[in-house]
């Protein structure tokens with residue numbers, strides 16, 4: 001159950017009047033998702049998603065909602081936030097920040113083929129380019145600083161072997177983040193969590209990216225690495241699938257060509273993207289939030305991926 005704050009249709013009778021959407025006619029809690037309370041909301045003017053933010057503050061949220069608005073305006077397929085009559089994208093509901101966004105058609109493609117990976121690669125590159133002139137700045141809040149804070153919190157729970165892996169990889173990533181090649185990488189707003197469950201498809205047609213609430217400013221290559229590490233792997237082993245990798249990278253490159261610095265940084269970045277999710281999953285596993293938590297995601301999945309990315313040379317970025 002992933003509705004942490006309950007809302008009834010009656011609660012919305014007055015509240016919805018601040019939006020130009022007519023009356024709310026149906027509301028249905030969405031069971032998946034582990035971060036926020038989400039509802040499908042039908043109003044007199046159409047179908048939307050109502051999100052109540054359980055962890056993000058009124059101060060943090062404009063970065064995400066305005067980014068979605070910016071991207072939607074530029075033709076990138078993302079949910080468009082709906083503004084109130086006063087132009088606000090975030091308003092309180094039951095004392096927490098809430099927003100209404102357009103509902104994307106379709107469903108997640110949990111067994112993607114090369115054709116789906118190509119569509120994701122194209123849209124990801126378009127998104128990076130379209131966000132280039134986005135004026136707000138917010139770091140990736142799950143970047144190196146967060147890894148440094150989180151590592152000592154999870155280390156006591158790890159086997160000697162895994163503790164060694166984590167310490168060694170943190171050491172490696174600190175050095176990587178400080179090197180000249182890293183400084184040359186192009187940066188901007190990135191999604192940073194573009195997993196299979198955060199993209200909608202109708203058949204082979206991509207209908208949108210969503211769940212932008214881990215977005216932040218980081219290297220574009222980090223976003224590519226996070227996406228490849230989820231979409232283009234054999235789930236049981238974490239091994240990259242060449243056909244899907246090529247489809248995604250070639251499609252991305254056709255829209256926004258990879259640079260020499262990115263080619264040099266590719267293997268360390270695939271490791272960084274694996275480390276990021278190993279750490280967050282370890283943290284959620286050993287320090288679950290009270291009561292509200294669902295079954296945490298399996299950390300060993302990303303431990304396997306990290307070991308695999310260290311052991312196996314990365315594929316060429318430019319095929």
Ligand SMILES: Nc1ncnc2c1ncn2[C@@H]1O[C@H](COP(=O)(O)OP(=O)(O)OP(=O)(O)O)[C@@H](O)[C@H]1O
Pocket residue numbers: 002030032033034035036037038049079101102103104105197198210211213
């Ligand atoms: N704009 C949207 N259009 C259509 N469906 C949506 C939209 N936003 C969310 N959903 C649906 O709600 C579900 C949960 O949303 P979301 O992934 O954003 O939640 P979350 O709590 O941030 O979860 P997590 O962080 O675990 O991915 C999605 O799997 C999707 O089915």
Ligand SMILES: N[C@@H](CCO)C(=O)O
Pocket residue numbers: 193195277280281297
């Ligand atoms: N994509 C993350 C969950 C947060 O959205 C994970 O699989 O660990």
